[in-house]
Amino acid sequence: MIHLIDRRLNPRDKSLGNRQRFLRRARRQIKEAVDKAVSERDVADAGQGGKISIPSKGISEPRFRHSRSGGNHERVFPGNEEYVPGDKIPKPQGDAGGGGKDASEGGEGADEFVFALSRSEFLDILFEDLELPDLIKSTLKDTKAVRPQRAGYSNYGTTPNLNVLRTMRNSIGRRVVLNRPTSTAILDLQNEWDELKAKDQLDAAQQQRLLALWNEIEELKRRQRAVPFIDPVDIRYNRYDPKPEPKTKAVMFCLMDVSGSMGQHEKDLAKRFFILLHLFLQRKYQRVELVFIRHTHVAQEVDEQTFFYSQESGGTKVSTALVEMQEVIRQRFPVSDWNIYAAQASDGDNIANDTGLCVELLENELLPLCQFYAYVEILTEQEVSRYAGTSNGKELWRGYRAVDEQWSKFSMKHIAKRSDIYPVFRELFAKNDKRVRVA
Amino acid sequence: MTARAKKASATTGKKGRPAPLFDGAEWDFETLQRTYEAIEIIALEDLGLDVYPNQIEIISSEQMLDAYCSIGMPLMYEHWSFGKRFIHDEERYRKGYQGLAYEIVINSSPCISYCMEENTMAVQALVMAHAAFGHNHFFKNNYLFQQWTDAEAILDYLDFAKHYVTECEERHGVSAVEEILDAAHALMDQSVFRYRRPSKLKQGEEEERRREHREHDEKSYRELWRTLPVVKDADQPDEAECETRERKARLNLPEENILYFLEKNSPGLEDWQRELLRIVRNTAQYFYPQKQTKMMNEGCATFVHYHIVNELYDRGQITEGALLEILHNHSNVVFQPGFDDQRFSGLNPYALGFAMMQDIKRICTEPTDEDRDWFPNIAGNDDWRATLKDVWANYRDESFILQFLSPRLIREFKLFLLSDKASQRHVSVDAIHNEQGYEKVRKALAASYDVTATEPDIQIVDVDLHGDRELVLRHSVHNGIVLDEKTRVDVLDYVGRLWGYAVRLEGIDLASGRNPYTERVGGPGEKSDD
Incomplete structure (x- = not known):
């Protein structure tokens, strides 16, 4: 029995709450780091987010653990090529364990915790003691104002953006090409038929004409039904492109x-x-x-x-x-x-x-x-x-x-x-x- | 099942061989399902595994990072330390220092395995065999998990915990909750029952039940709150002795589970705070078996996936290309660099575990004289399936190594034993992979997997009820190894916050009876700079 579940569409950012808690927790250190970053950065780049590093002291999670120095340790290692029992190896300076564990941390100093802040987080902290009102903060953080700008026509869109002129032009063109009978043409024939029908006496030619008219009207109506007045292919919408607000x-x-x-x-x-x-x-x-x-x-x-x-x-x-x-x-x-x-x-x-x-x-x-x-x-x-x-x-x-x-x-x-x-x-x-x- | 197996082998391809289950790297849910079924047939019928129902969830790499940092659990309460881990892992992942695991598997029923969407179909097959059958079987059958964890209840319990923490945050403020959780997290390692079986996970009722208990206690008699000093009679010193014993008995001292003691006995905590302590120690308890069986667990899963994919190939259900891709991943996983290699970071649990499982299979089927000597019980019994299943069910890393690490493997890994004594200026090589060394190496290696020895042994031994209510913790010092000075003060400080009064930690060397250090922190009330 197996359940296969696709979780990829689950809400993202499950860790956001934890991230915010972390940022709040390390607020003081992060603030110092941001201040430092600001003083090192150029004026023009100051508003960008980016990498900061904070001392890991305030965010440490202490546990009781054995001291690495002192005491008697026994450890088993793999890959012995040369040693025989009784060999003496000088102790490495400082660290008695001698394992490679700390070195494998990837070159980051163990005392520093490096991570990236988003632009908005960075600015939040930068503004913190400038006492900016929230409204101004949010307008400052807003990167770019965009305005929709007309940019031609599109086959897709929403009804309010329907471009009637374009749509009708396409419709007429299509109707002409496909030779769709106009309603006036049908009406003319219809009138003629009505006239003939109204007469009391009809000669053979007129009888013939009446029948022909009837057939013609039916044929035209059929063709009119077959070629719609407005077909989905005719429809055009106004297209808008998001354009950055023109600024000088x-x-x-x-x-x-x-x-x-x-x-x-x-x-x-x-x-x-x-x-x-x-x-x-x-x-x-x-x-x-x-x-x-x-x-x-x-x-x-x-x-x-x-x-x-x-x-x-x-x-x-x-x-x-x-x-x-x-x-x-x-x-x-x-x-x-x-x-x-x-x-x-x-x-x-x-x-x-x-x-x-x-x-x-x-x-x-x-x-x-x-x-x-x-x-x-x-x-x-x-x-x-x-x-x-x-x-x-x-x-x-x-x-x-x-x-x-x-x-x-x-x-x-x-x-x-x-x-x-x-x-x-x-x-x-x-x-x-x-x-x-x-x- | 047999009928299905026949049917599977009946769908033959052009050349008389059955058509493979999949071809190429792409996967879809139908292929996953088909492959899972093929794997299941081998796992259940050939290996005879016994597993919880499986639930396989496909997740993105970002969700994998999420799962990573909340200690692998699908639901976890919120805490800044998880955010820290997330930020750290994310940073390393983005920089390429660290790849993500192909899967995470959760000891629950149904057993949930997370597979990353980026995996190729071949890797998905590997992962399903590894997690959904290897780990799953181990979780369900190993005695530690059976005794100490409650696979049926854990997800519900975590869900309760998450909501409870959120509720507390709303009611008492995020920082008030954080204070308790910080302190509790620091004590997690010392907050498991090692010898006593914990009660089943229950939720919600806890607070209620404890309130009743406490009311009862308060109504009866509260030793802790006695304010009148007991009149001591100088003529009868024995009475004081008796009294100490009686007091310790009443408080169930000594107590190895620090959070349990604080939860039950700390005078100043409110109900919700006690419940938080309980949640943290229950989580710690849940992970305790995993700590003790990491190597075996991975060894079991790796052995199972290795057997299954080879079997799939033999049955013509996967292509040569898929097999090679899987084996490539497999050998990356079980790679063991030597101690002098830059990549060395301790013994790789996958490597050692897998090698030992394979070795047991070899001993069962093709034993040498040496094996007959060392393992008379299993050598040549020709039933490696039963032998391995027995091993997986009844051992933990330490006892497993002590029992089954063969001289041949010691030679293969070229294991050697270093002894580092404080009194000497040299580290000496005590044993290597030779006749005289096998026993020593094996014993020392087993000891290094013994969690009770590798983690500091700290117990609550006494409470000074007549003085300033000072809580006394004792660290039993083995081999002269004391506690790291910086962290022990920090952690003790947390104990002090939960206890509310002064706390003392004594290191007592068991061999010599000496007292290499004593640390004391005042209760919050005594601190002037707080």
């Missing part, structure tokens, strides 16, 4: 002060800010270019690695970065083709007489070109609490305040910890109403 291109300028006062922590916060802005733009535009401009007392367009990881010494002259940005826009990103976004991160220092120049550059040159310009000033927690409630800040902040009041597409914020980053983005959504500021 955007360029995002990342401006950052890299002088000595910006430490790795500050840069890390800035990076998160840039990543988030990049994710936003990616959703809105099909193509997002990144331009990294760093500055000390001179500014320079650099690649991402240099941008985040090389330390420069020198003074701080912010206007140089703005000039550089203006130059890059002029050369490579004409406003007619590109949406321009800019994010500037700095610790607020600037040499005294430069801030005025910056404001001037912003107001007269850059802001008219930009869709949005965000300025984040990265401070320590103490500094933030000192400035809290006041509109005061450091050198650059004081200068930019005037710009902030003038321009709705300019936004500025103090940032000391990760959860401060999101409010800046809130303003992206509320940019038409400057009153809806988050404190």
